Amino acid sequence: MGADRTAPSCPMCDEPLFKRHCKYVCPTHGVVVDCSDPFTF
Numbered sequence: 056m057g058a059d060r061t062a063p064s065c066p067m068c069d070e071p072l073f074k075r076h077c078k079y080v081c082p083t084h085g086v087v088v089d090c091s092d093p094f095t096f
């Protein structure tokens with residue numbers, strides 16, 4: 056939300072996401088977004 060746009064955060068808990076392979080992974084929620092998702096940060 057208010058975070059650096061280069062460091063996307065989880066839409067559910069606002070934790071910073073890890074970028075793994077082609078996916079963004081929340082430490083709590085698991086994979087939140089992958090590269091095939093139409094929603095992009």
Ligand SMILES: [Zn+2]
Pocket residue numbers: 065066067068069070081082083084085
């Ligand atoms: Zn989360």
